[in-house]
Amino acid sequence: MSNGASSVSNNNTSAANNQRQQKAKKYRHAKKKQPHKMKPHGERKSQQQQHNPSKQLEKQIKAQKKQQQSNKSPSASSSSQANGRTSSSSSSLISTLSKKLVGAKFRMINEQLYTTTGAKAKEMFEKNPELYHDYHDGFRSSIEQWPFDPVSNLVSWLKNKPKKLVVADFGCGDARIAKEAKQTTIHSFDLVASNERVTVCDIAHVPLPDDSVDIGLFSLSLMGTNFIDYLKEAHRVLKKGAILKIVELESRFVRFEPFKKLLQKLGFDLQSQLNPDHYFVIFEYRKNENRPSLDVDKIDPLSIMKPCLYKNR
Numbered sequence: 001m002s003n004g005a006s007s008v009s010n011n012n013t014s015a016a017n018n019q020r021q022q023k024a025k026k027y028r029h030a031k032k033k034q035p036h037k038m039k040p041h042g043e044r045k046s047q048q049q050q051h052n053p054s055k056q057l058e059k060q061i062k063a064q065k066k067q068q069q070s071n072k073s074p075s076a077s078s079s080s081q082a083n084g085r086t087s088s089s090s091s092s093l094i095s096t097l098s099k100k101l102v103g104a105k106f107r108m109i110n111e112q113l114y115t116t117t118g119a120k121a122k123e124m125f126e127k128n129p130e131l132y133h134d135y136h137d138g139f140r141s142s143i144e145q146w147p148f149d150p151v152s153n154l155v156s157w158l159k160n161k162p163k164k165l166v167v168a169d170f171g172c173g174d175a176r177i178a179k180e181a182k183q184t185t186i187h188s189f190d191l192v193a194s195n196e197r198v199t200v201c202d203i204a205h206v207p208l209p210d211d212s213v214d215i216g217l218f219s220l221s222l223m224g225t226n227f228i229d230y231l232k233e234a235h236r237v238l239k240k241g242a243i244l245k246i247v248e249l250e251s252r253f254v255r256f257e258p259f260k261k262l263l264q265k266l267g268f269d270l271q272s273q274l275n276p277d278h279y280f281v282i283f284e285y286r287k288n289e290n291r292p293s294l295d296v297d298k299i300d301p302l303s304i305m306k307p308c309l310y311k312n313r
């Protein structure tokens, strides 16, 4: 009996242990997934709120400039040669800190753009348009270090396409494609107009009629957590048989298969996939006869592409 009782109680204990182990495993798994799990904007404490490297760098730059001013003042006691040396080292420190500041601001805004919807990102830039320019200053210095410039690639690809084709550049940045490509009608859309070629809008809703575009382009602009809406919108405005070109960072894809399935469900046929330098991937699609399938709304965007987040340096 006692053996029996003990054995029941042991069974209970081992069942409870099993349950705890399962829970712990689940918890560990959930924790592992945390970095890619996105909370809606506003719910999560942004990196900016937790630790603001930009503010610290701004303070350091201010302090250095003040120091430089006081070194230049006639009351400073050291010789003019020593003063010259101090001033040049202080200038180079200010320039290093300023570069770091550009990078820190870029990383913060970049994270916001990848972890929120296009509508929220639009609100952010409406409240503070300076952020858009800070983002693009950092983005430009990133491009300079890349082995390949997506916009130049798209411009040379467009050289072989008829001039009369209507092009839409979704998330155009400073609309270099509209400036450099030969096509007469190039619609350039972005959240802020950095020049007169850009039309301000969220690319989930562009001011174009259905079936009106021959070539749609997304160059590194599938950023928002609702990027599937951007692709649906492209499908709406593209003519049947129109071309859709997408350039993205290869590192955003865990696998290409889910992305290709999504595009198929949206009504696009894959024409080609190139991976120059294995840094970028360029997809070329054609819009087919099918309407986008309703299941696409159930797809978790994170199962398709990860946000491109940079580490703080």
Ligand SMILES: C[S@@+](CC[C@H](N)C(=O)[O-])C[C@H]1O[C@@H](n2cnc3c(N)ncnc32)[C@H](O)[C@@H]1O
Pocket: 113, 117, 118, 119, 121, 139, 150, 151, 170, 171, 172, 173, 174, 189, 190, 191, 192, 201, 202, 203, 204, 218, 219, 220, 221, 223, 224
């Ligand atoms: C990484 S930049 C690339 C700019 C340009 N296409 C290029 O390749 O140089 C991405 C651009 O997409 C824009 N963007 C992201 N989400 C957007 C949205 N929902 N609506 C409009 N523009 C968006 C950003 O503002 C940014 O200018």
